[in-house]
Amino acid sequence: MDPVQPVRAPDRPDGASAAGRTYARPVPLVGDRTSAAERAADPAGWAMGPEVVAALADVVAGRRDIRRYRPDPVPEDLLTAVLESGHRAPSVGHSQPWRFVVVRDPAVRDRAAALADAARLRQAEVLTEDRAARLLDLKLEGLREAPVGVVVACDRRTPAAGVLGRATFPDTDLWSCATAVQNMWLTARAHGLGMGWVTLFDPADLAELLGLPDGVETLGWMCLGWPDERPPEPGLERAAWSRRAPLADVVLHERWPAAEGGSAPAAPTSHLRGPESGRLVGATDSADAQLAAPEALGVLDRVVARVRSLGTGAVTGGTLVLAAADHPVTALGVSAFPPSVTREVVLGALAGESAGALAAREAGLGLVVVDAGVAGGPVPGAVDVRPVGERGDLASGDALTAADVDRLVEAGRAVGRSAATSGLVVLGEVGIGNTTVAAALTAALLGLPAAEVCGLGVGSDAATLERKRAVVAAALERVGDVSSAPSRRVLAGLGGGEVAVLTGVVLGAAQAGAAVVLDGLAASVPALLAVREEPAVQAHLVAGQRSRETAHAAVLRDLGLEPLLGLRLRAGEGVGGCLAASLVLQGLRIRESLARTHP
Numbered sequence: 001m002d003p004v005q006p007v008r009a010p011d012r013p014d015g016a017s018a019a020g021r022t023y024a025r026p027v028p029l030v031g032d033r034t035s036a037a038e039r040a041a042d043p044a045g046w047a048m049g050p051e052v053v054a055a056l057a058d059v060v061a062g063r064r065d066i067r068r069y070r071p072d073p074v075p076e077d078l079l080t081a082v083l084e085s086g087h088r089a090p091s092v093g094h095s096q097p098w099r100f101v102v103v104r105d106p107a108v109r110d111r112a113a114a115l116a117d118a119a120r121l122r123q124a125e126v127l128t129e130d131r132a133a134r135l136l137d138l139k140l141e142g143l144r145e146a147p148v149g150v151v152v153a154c155d156r157r158t159p160a161a162g163v164l165g166r167a168t169f170p171d172t173d174l175w176s177c178a179t180a181v182q183n184m185w186l187t188a189r190a191h192g193l194g195m196g197w198v199t200l201f202d203p204a205d206l207a208e209l210l211g212l213p214d215g216v217e218t219l220g221w222m223c224l225g226w227p228d229e230r231p232p233e234p235g236l237e238r239a240a241w242s243r244r245a246p247l248a249d250v251v252l253h254e255r256w257p258a259a260e261g262g263s264a265p266a267a268p269t270s271h272l273r274g275p276e277s278g279r280l281v282g283a284t285d286s287a288d289a290q291l292a293a294p295e296a297l298g299v300l301d302r303v304v305a306r307v308r309s310l311g312t313g314a315v316t317g318g319t320l321v322l323a324a325a326d327h328p329v330t331a332l333g334v335s336a337f338p339p340s341v342t343r344e345v346v347l348g349a350l351a352g353e354s355a356g357a358l359a360a361r362e363a364g365l366g367l368v369v370v371d372a373g374v375a376g377g378p379v380p381g382a383v384d385v386r387p388v389g390e391r392g393d394l395a396s397g398d399a400l401t402a403a404d405v406d407r408l409v410e411a412g413r414a415v416g417r418s419a420a421t422s423g424l425v426v427l428g429e430v431g432i433g434n435t436t437v438a439a440a441l442t443a444a445l446l447g448l449p450a451a452e453v454c455g456l457g458v459g460s461d462a463a464t465l466e467r468k469r470a471v472v473a474a475a476l477e478r479v480g481d482v483s484s485a486p487s488r489r490v491l492a493g494l495g496g497g498e499v500a501v502l503t504g505v506v507l508g509a510a511q512a513g514a515a516v517v518l519d520g521l522a523a524s525v526p527a528l529l530a531v532r533e534e535p536a537v538q539a540h541l542v543a544g545q546r547s548r549e550t551a552h553a554a555v556l557r558d559l560g561l562e563p564l565l566g567l568r569l570r571a572g573e574g575v576g577g578c579l580a581a582s583l584v585l586q587g588l589r590i591r592e593s594l595a596r597t598h599p
Contacts, residue, residue: 412504428574
C-alpha cells in the first residue's frame, strides 16, 4: 500500500473559500435555534406581545393577600397549576430547594391557627398600644377557613458551597423559594383563587407540627381557596397600617446615597474603561457566524473573544516584557539559589538563549528586557530603570522608597504603552527571592496568613520554606493591615523593582488597549496591584497559566481569571505566558480564517 501523503490545508485568510463560498449555519436540534444575526436584527423579538404584557400588569397589580375564604373546594387541576407555577420559579444553580407541603386536614389547620394566634399576641406585646390593637384587629381566620394550606419549605441540607451561586450568597436558596411563592400567588390570582401568606409563627413550632427534618426551614403558611373578599387595594393599606412608598423613594442610582451626618464611600477612581458593551457582544456575534459550535475552543474561545473585544484591530504578535531585579530578602535564606543567578539569566535573555527568550521567539513575540535593580550594576542592553533609594529586606524594613515606586511604575507604564503597539503584552520576571516578595504581597493584599501563600519555590527544601514563612509573617506584622491601602503603598512596603515595573506595564498596556497575558505568581501579582489602582484593567487580563506556587490560585481567583494552562511550571521568565500567548494567537488566527456561514 502506498504511503499516505499529508496535504496542507489551503490558506483561507478571509474565512471563505476561494470562490467566496459560505456554508449553512449549523442549527441545533435542541436549545436555542436563533442566530446572533437574528437577535441583533430584532433585540425585542423575544417579547410576548402587548396583550400578554397588559395581562401580566393586571395580574401583578391585582395580587392581594387574602384573609377571608369561601369553604368551596379547590379543584385538583387548579391546585396543580398553582404548585406547578411555583415549581417553575427561578432557583440559584437550578437547585430547586422548595418543598410544598399541602395541608387539608382540619385538625392540622386548627393547630396552625392556634400557633399563629399565640405568636400574634407575643408580637403585640412589644408594640405600642395603638399598633398592638391594629395587629390584633387583623383577621387570621383564613388558616381555618381556607380549604387548602400550602407550607412552602426550603430544603437547605445541601452545603452552600455545593450549589452554583450559593457559596457567595448562602441565603439564595431562601430567595429562590420566595420567587416560588410569588409565582404561586400570581397564578392563583389569574385563576380567581385567593392566597394569603401567614408568617405569624415560631418557625420551630410550625416545623414540629409538620414533622420537618433538621435543615428544612419554612417560609410560612399559604392559605389557598376561593376568596370571600375582593379588595381593590392591599389590605394593610386599607387598614391604614402603611402605605406603598413612591417608586422614586426606593430606586437608587449607581451607589447608596450619603447618610445623614456622614458621606457615602467614594466611588472607585478609574481613568480607564473596559471594552464597550457593543464590542463585547460583537466579538461573540462574529463567532456565531462561523462554521463551529459555540465556544468550540473552550476557555481559549473566551480569551479570543476578550482580545477581539478590545477593538485594537488584528492581533498577530506581541512582546514579552521581562523585568528583572534582585532582593535584599535573599540574605535571610529564603531561596535555594544565590542572587548572582538573576544577572546570568538576564544576560542569557539578552543573548536570546534563556528559556524566556526562546519561548518568546517560538511564540513569534518580541522581547524587551528591563533592569529594575539587578545586583552588580546596570545590565548592558537592558532598559535601565533601576531604583536609586535604599531597599529593605521586607522583614525589618520597606522594600522600596515611595519615590522609587512611583518612578518604577511610571517607567513600566511607558514600556507597556510601547509594547502594546505590537499586539499582546506578556509579563515575565527574573529575580532570585521574588517568590517571597510575591507571597508577601499576596498575603497583604488578600488578607491571607503566611502559611497559605508560601510555596517551596525552585529547588528549596523544608528548612528554606520555614525561613520563607517566618520572613513573610514578620513582614506582614511590620506593615499591619494594608489590604485596603493604595497599591503603591503596599508596593513600597513589600514589593520589588520588577513587580513595580510590571505593575506599570499592565497599566500602560491596558491604557493603550492591549491584552496582557500573565505568567506565574510573581508576574500575576502586578496585575492584582494594577487592578487595585485601575479596576477597568481587569478586562484586559488573560491568565496564561497557573503555576505550582501556593498563592497563585488565590491571586487568579481574586482577579476572576481562569488560566489557559496548568502545566505545573516553575520556569518563570514569562515561559508560561509565552506558551499561552502562542495559543491565543493561534486561536485568533483560527477565528479569523474559519469559514463563514449563511442563515
